[in-house]
Amino acid sequence: MKKLNINDVIIKPLITEKNSRLTADHSTYVLEVHPDATKDDVKRAVEYIFAKSNAKVKKVNIAKVKRKAKKMGRFDGFKKGFKKAYVILSEGVIPIYGADGVEKEKKSANKKGLKIIDTEKLMKEAEKDIK
Structure with a gap:
């Protein structure tokens, strides 16, 4: 396993209705992360990148989303799978909106x-x- 750069750990925020409710109610943010990232990597990256907004991570949960079959006319293929992290903050915010x-x-x-x-x-x- 290669060492990840702290700026390469977080790919993008995942913004859906469910994730918006989680953010508003429980201070939980959902982010797409690098496939090789661990919980410690995600925690360090969030606290480093969002240091100006005083983001302190309380807990990180990680889930892998499997690839899904997709058909386009007569062609078969797959939507890519990815890894996502549920980041629970004890204080501060992540300004994604x-x-x-x-x-x-x-x-x-x-x-x-x-x-x-x-x-x-x-x-x-x-x-x-x-x-």
Whole structure:
């Protein structure tokens, strides 16, 4: 087994209705992870990558999703299988839905001297010009 880079452990968040309910009710996040990743790898990666949002992992559960048969016309094939991790946080958040992360990015971008365009303000001005 080769050593994984900490940035390669988490592939993407899995966002479904069920996973959104888990996040809202139980502070549980579901992530697609590298097939060779272990629970310790996932814990270290989440705490390292989301350190700014003070994410502290309480528990990690891992499940493998098997590949499924798929037909497309007369062709047979498979949907790929993957490994997913259920990450339960004791404190902090993982900003995967954007609302929390966008506000923080706006504040940090202003500190860097970048100009942020307010689209809502532009739309209101455009409506006034049309009328």
